[in-house]
Amino acid sequence: MAQPLWKKTYDAVEQQVAPPLQKAMGNPGVIDAISLGRAVQRRAMDDAATLIKRGLHAMNLPSGTDVRDVSNQIAGLERQLRLLNKRLDEFEAKLAALDDGGDGR
Amino acid sequence: MSDGQKDPITRLVDRTVTTVKRTARGVHNGLLHYARMDRPPLASTPRDTVWQRDKVELWRYRSDARRGGPPLILVHSLVNRSYIFDLVPGNSVVEVLLARGVDVYLVEWGIPDAADAENGLETYSDYYLPEIVRVATELSGAESANVLGYCFGGVLALLYAAAHPDAPINTLIALATPVDSTKLPTQLRAGGGAFDPELVIDESGNVPGNVIGNAIRSLTPVAELSANVNLLANLWNDEYVAAHNAITMWGNDQIPFAGRAFRQTVRMMGQDNGFMTGRLELGGRSISLDDIRVPFLNVFGSKDHIVPADATRPLSGLLGSPDVTDLELNAGHVGLFIGRTAHRHGVPAMVDWIDQHS
Numbered sequence: 077m078a079q080p081l082w083k084k085t086y087d088a089v090e091q092q093v094a095p096p097l098q099k100a101m102g103n104p105g106v107i108d109a110i111s112l113g114r115a116v117q118r119r120a121m122d123d124a125a126t127l128i129k130r131g132l133h134a135m136n137l138p139s140g141t142d143v144r145d146v147s148n149q150i151a152g153l154e155r156q157l158r159l160l161n162k163r164l165d166e167f168e169a170k171l172a173a174l175d176d177g178g179d180g181r
Numbered sequence: 182m183s184d185g186q187k188d189p190i191t192r193l194v195d196r197t198v199t200t201v202k203r204t205a206r207g208v209h210n211g212l213l214h215y216a217r218m219d220r221p222p223l224a225s226t227p228r229d230t231v232w233q234r235d236k237v238e239l240w241r242y243r244s245d246a247r248r249g250g251p252p253l254i255l256v257h258s259l260v261n262r263s264y265i266f267d268l269v270p271g272n273s274v275v276e277v278l279l280a281r282g283v284d285v286y287l288v289e290w291g292i293p294d295a296a297d298a299e300n301g302l303e304t305y306s307d308y309y310l311p312e313i314v315r316v317a318t319e320l321s322g323a324e325s326a327n328v329l330g331y332c333f334g335g336v337l338a339l340l341y342a343a344a345h346p347d348a349p350i351n352t353l354i355a356l357a358t359p360v361d362s363t364k365l366p367t368q369l370r371a372g373g374g375a376f377d378p379e380l381v382i383d384e385s386g387n388v389p390g391n392v393i394g395n396a397i398r399s400l401t402p403v404a405e406l407s408a409n410v411n412l413l414a415n416l417w418n419d420e421y422v423a424a425h426n427a428i429t430m431w432g433n434d435q436i437p438f439a440g441r442a443f444r445q446t447v448r449m450m451g452q453d454n455g456f457m458t459g460r461l462e463l464g465g466r467s468i469s470l471d472d473i474r475v476p477f478l479n480v481f482g483s484k485d486h487i488v489p490a491d492a493t494r495p496l497s498g499l500l501g502s503p504d505v506t507d508l509e510l511n512a513g514h515v516g517l518f519i520g521r522t523a524h525r526h527g528v529p530a531m532v533d534w535i536d537q538h539s
Contacts, residue, residue: 079414097402150296154296
């Protein structure tokens with residue numbers, strides 16, 4: 077079945093528009109602009125979060141940053157637990173090697 | 182009676198009936214799509230979790246047709262979901278491999294959160310992968326395994342193989358694995374020059390999935406719109422809609438990249454172009470691709486716009502292995518192993534190569 081006219085029109089426009097747009101997006105200038113935009117956005121969000129945090133703390137309420145700090149602390153604990161597990165595995169492996177090499181003596 | 186032999190009125194009636202049927206099917210599929218009731222059954226091939234550590238799991242796919250010999254371990258990238266290997270029934274590379282009698286394992290890295298922010302490349306290539314290969318070979322009763330890495334999974338597999346020359350690897354297969362970062366699109370160069378990785382690392386210590394997704398989408402800015410326009414034109418076609426949904430879901434399903442591993446990648450690939458210059462290190466020690474001596478297959482797509490062939494082709498010349506094969510397929514990044522053409526030609530060619538070396 078033949079393609080509808082609207083689809084043919086879209087394809088024709090896309091063929092003209094896509095390549096230059098693709099080239100423009102790969103331009104280092106565009107990448108720099110996006111990076112700068114991201115840095116500005118991050119700074120603005122940090123400033124807003126500080127203001128909100130002050131307001132919430134004045135009312136003795138926890139802020140989003142407090143929740144994030146707690147979750148990062150939990151993540152830190154999980155990492156320590158993983159490290160302990162890893163050490164335990166290594167220790168058990170060494171013990172097993174000693175048992176094998178010791179001929180039961 | 183062929184269409185040409187029918188009289189004009191019958192032809193007109195036939196065409197009208199077809200149009201009405203397609204329109205009705207299109208409206209039905211369109212409503213299902215709008216209501217998000219057409220989600221495909223992803224990753225549905227039966228499997229068992231045979232090993233787990235932290236968030237990492239090793240899955241073994243069930244099969245009654247395993248031929249024995251070295252199993253195949255699929256190592257996925259860190260930035261998107263592993264179900265691309267087992268997309269939907271009828272469009273799954275795992276299905277194709279099982280049908281060929283391959284004993285298939287898949288490494289599921291899990292979705293990183295703050296607890297994984299300190300995972301470095303050595304966590305994956307020096308800690309998890311050696312254990313995974315040991316477990317898979319043991320469970321399969323084999324002496325060694327075939328290791329296949331896809332995209333960044335290939336980078337992890339290469340680092341593992343280079344750092345462990347005595348590892349029980351039978352063959353190593355790299356699919357769309359970038360090694361020359363100067364040939365990658367600007368958006369994915371992992372910071373050639375003065376890029377500061379801290380700009381994209383969030384409060385959890387990781388790079389959010391949407392940052393990676395946006396970088397990939399920016400390579401083809403109108404692709405998403407075109408995909409939706411094509412969907413609209415093919416809404417009547419159930420098979421097309423199912424394939425579109427599965428691929429689109431996966432394409433938009435990026436996961437966070439562990440922060441420490443990201444910083445290391447920016448330095449190793451973006452700034453040092455380490456694979457090409459030989460400046461590679463893992464866990465604080467220098468490693469060399471020259472130490473990879475096992476048979477090696479380098480698979481890349483001539484239409485890959487994410488990891489162009491030029492970024493992956495040099496790999497074959499960097500290894501110490503005397504048995505190196507290049508397989509260039511007329512496919513894109515995902516089309517290397519997804520879709521009818523891949524299942525009829527590309528994937529069987531890879532399995533044939535593995536068979537010749539097993």
